Amino acid sequence: MPVSQTDLEAYADLVVKVALNVQPGQTVGVGAYVEHAPFVREVAKAAYGAGARYVDVIYTDEYVRRATIEDAPDDVLGWSPPWFLDRRSSMEHQAYLTVRGHPDPHLFDGVDGSRLAQGRLKDFDAIVLSQVTKRLVNWAIVAFPTAGWAETVFGEPDLDRLWQAIRRTVRLDEADAVGAWNEHVDRLKARASALNERHFDAIRFRGPGTDLTVGLHAGSNWQSAGEKTVDGVAHVPNMPTEEVYTTPDSRRTEGTVRSTRPLFLQGTIVEGLEVRFEGGRVVDVQAERGADVVRTQVETDAGSATLGEVALVDGSSRVGQTGITFFDTLFDENATSHIAYGQGFSSTVDGAQDLTADAQAAMGISTSSLHTDFMIGGPEIEVDGLGTGGEATPLIRGDDWQLD
Amino acid sequence: MPVSQTDLEAYADLVVKVALNVQPGQTVGVGAYVEHAPFVREVAKAAYGAGARYVDVIYTDEYVRRATIEDAPDDVLGWSPPWFLDRRSSMEHQAYLTVRGHPDPHLFDGVDGSRLAQGRLKDFDAIVLSQVTKRLVNWAIVAFPTAGWAETVFGEPDLDRLWQAIRRTVRLDEADAVGAWNEHVDRLKARASALNERHFDAIRFRGPGTDLTVGLHAGSNWQSAGEKTVDGVAHVPNMPTEEVYTTPDSRRTEGTVRSTRPLFLQGTIVEGLEVRFEGGRVVDVQAERGADVVRTQVETDAGSATLGEVALVDGSSRVGQTGITFFDTLFDENATSHIAYGQGFSSTVDGAQDLTADAQAAMGISTSSLHTDFMIGGPEIEVDGLGTGGEATPLIRGDDWQLD
Secondary structure, eight states: OOSOHHHHHHHHHHIIIIIIOOOTTOEEEEEEEGGGHHHHHHHHHHHHHTTOSEEEEEEEOHHHHHHHHHHSOGGGTTOOOHHHHHHHHTTTTSEEEEEEOOSOTTTTTTSOHHHHHHTSOHHHHHHHHHHHHTTOSEEEEEEOOOHHHHHHHHSSOOHHHHHHHHHHHTTTTSTTHHHHHHHHHHHHHHHHHHHHHHTOSEEEEEETTEEEEEEEOTTBOOEESOEEOTTOOEEOOBSSOOOEEEOEEEEEEEEEEEOSSOEEETTEEEBSOEEEEETTEEEEEEOSBOHHHHHHHHTSSTTTTBEEEEEEOOTTOHHHHTTOOOSSHHHHTTTSOEEEEEOOOGGGBTTTTTSOHHHHHHTTOOOOSOEEEEEOOSTTOEEEEEOTTOOEEEEEETTEEOOO | OOSOHHHHHHHHHHIIIIIIOOOTTOEEEEEEEGGGHHHHHHHHHHHHHTTOSEEEEEEEOHHHHHHHHHHSOGGGTTOOOHHHHHHHHTTTTSEEEEEEOOSOTTTTTTSOHHHHHHTSOHHHHHHHHHHHHTTOSEEEEEEOOOHHHHHHHHSSOOHHHHHHHHHHHTTTTSTTHHHHHHHHHHHHHHHHHHHHHHTOSEEEEEETTEEEEEEEOTTBOOEESOEEOTTOOEEOOBSSOOOEEEOEEEEEEEEEEEOSSOEEETTEEEBSOEEEEETTEEEEEEOSBOHHHHHHHHTSSTTTTBEEEEEEOOTTOHHHHTTOOOSSHHHHTTTSOEEEEEOOOGGGBTTTTTSOHHHHHHTTOOOOSOEEEEEOOSTTOEEEEEOTTOOEEEEEETTEEOOO
16 A cells, blocks of 8 residues: 555545535545545545545446447447436535546557547536536545556556655645645635736637637636535535636637647547637647547537637646646646636636526537546746737746736 | 456356356346456456446445444435435346455454444345345356455465365366356256155254254245246356255244354354244344344344245355355355245245235245345254154255255
8 A cells, every 4th residue: 555544544534624525414425446445435434524424435447448348339338327327416415526546548558539439428427517517516526546547657656656746736745734725725716816807808828839819708707726516515626726717708719729748538648639729619630649539529519629618827836846747637737727628617607607508508608518628838838818909918928927 | 466367257257158147238237346346347348248238337345334334324324325226226137246255354343233234235135135036137146355355264365275265166177167067057956856856844953052943835945056037047146056945934943053154244253153943933142253233133124033045055065175164155155054034035935926025924935125144054963854744854964965
């Protein structure tokens, strides 16, 4: 066990108290891989300690998923058993933890990219996205190290090194991790406020292979770590988190963008991704590796080819400071600025939250069953806020935040 | 990995082809502990190879279960989430595999025995028992070794030694394991036929601490390995299996019986169990260890204090021949003769299967939400079949089968 019992307990405590903020009487759903069992067991104990009524754990198995994707009949790809959907639907007003950290980076090598993309559990993802956008669940996504993940990252299964990196990014190296998280959340909220005061019309990214303008809504609100459910439960959905983000106008993305970090997507690694946008929509996808998974994704539904998120991260990020590419979006998106195609967050756009999905789509909020982030920031990327007249305000230069 | 890839694949193949006999288009449900993942992954591949439509795996975690039993509110003990019950209900006309092999024999040490017994998932067990007695599922229970289980058995986590023992009991040491199983099933069926020809009125067990008479129905049929579902799918529910068994008249058990092997029950070990019956019902439970779990069980419902099964096993059993106490009923019940309190098998009693539960209970078929086997045979135990006039026919002497 590379993670000490002390660390396991401290991490579980942080996740239950800060990330989920479990309330007395809540069910605590957990979705994890079998490889995460040592951590999940501590989370269960901590959750009951916080007054949970019931801890409802589902362990999934990526090797079984591979067998399904390889050998199941076509009509089963992307299908979920009714009980699996019902379980997630039952999590409204409850807490839900998803644990990340894949067991084997080469697990899906040689599997047909199109079958892999079809194997995504669309109905399940739609329930999750709906619960998230309607703020019905105090949810969080955190990571736990596995030998396979460590091998992806370091070329050897150095679990301890991976855990030490995770440990620092989630601030467990602080004597008072809970207090450190409160300070960190306040700092990110200050950035979001500074952006909101300027009412930018668009964000522009420029750098090698990238000249992209992402148009914003007049009512786009920048947000950061720290959500609150409709029941008033404050939670921190991602640990780590370093971003400020909003939902752009899905009709006003123009130009070309090159990813600056690898993207680990549905078990496969996408590298050297280049995407061109016209009139808001993806019109071309190229990549050194894994382009077919992205192409299948952006063709999924009406909103999968338009942007649902734009997020800014500078070089002060603890994730970025590790110097590690984690090959996991939870970390890598927090190392640097990023955009996501697919579902937008209606809660970030004034007046949008209570509209129907069709009405949201009509006003330029991307509506999709998926949401895929990819990383476009870094030291060579200049980020500006543009006013309605096109005047530019530097936001990030040389990976340093510019706006007070 | 103490179990070689070759063995894993051969075992999964045997389980899918013989134990479950998976049919094309079936869903294959699997219930296993997280520790069984290496085996479950091979079962998934073999099941898809046999034409399964979907392999639906639930991994449970005994450490999370302990946390629930220790710390959850009282009303959650014994409760199952609706999705968990719905999933099992959806398995009618499908295949279902349960994998045994506990991770830690001391996991429940110090946990209140009454809470442990209350923590049993009654509604779930009732669904399983109903599907089994109505022959709606081609199901099987098999085992996979864990370090904790090996430690219970040998005092050290000698996984290889445990696997070699299991491997022999499930006949994977035979060049043609599938053929060996067919022969074995035929041999047990011949014993059941010999018993059925005699139409015994009762079975008597005599030995140290034991003088027990188990009254049979006129229509009690002896059965053995090899069931057939209502859909005509032949399957072998237990691997290993060495028993011939029937359901006795629940009103006609008289005398005292002492268990001859430890019983591993709900995570705790029951040793030196002594049970006294009057008029069919348990009237006293004593044990050197774990009596409270048994007492709580027999008080569960109307049929939990009466016998639902009597089973005969002699010394030719491969399980018995290992000389190992496995501390798992799946094995230990196949080492020697045994009885079970709780639910009877209506399919073993003429004319009973289509009756309501109340009508079955009225005719002396034990009706309960549980079914717990405990072992009462061995070299010192004489087993006789009694005719209606009390005349005795030796069935087992010196652990050898006597009836041709």
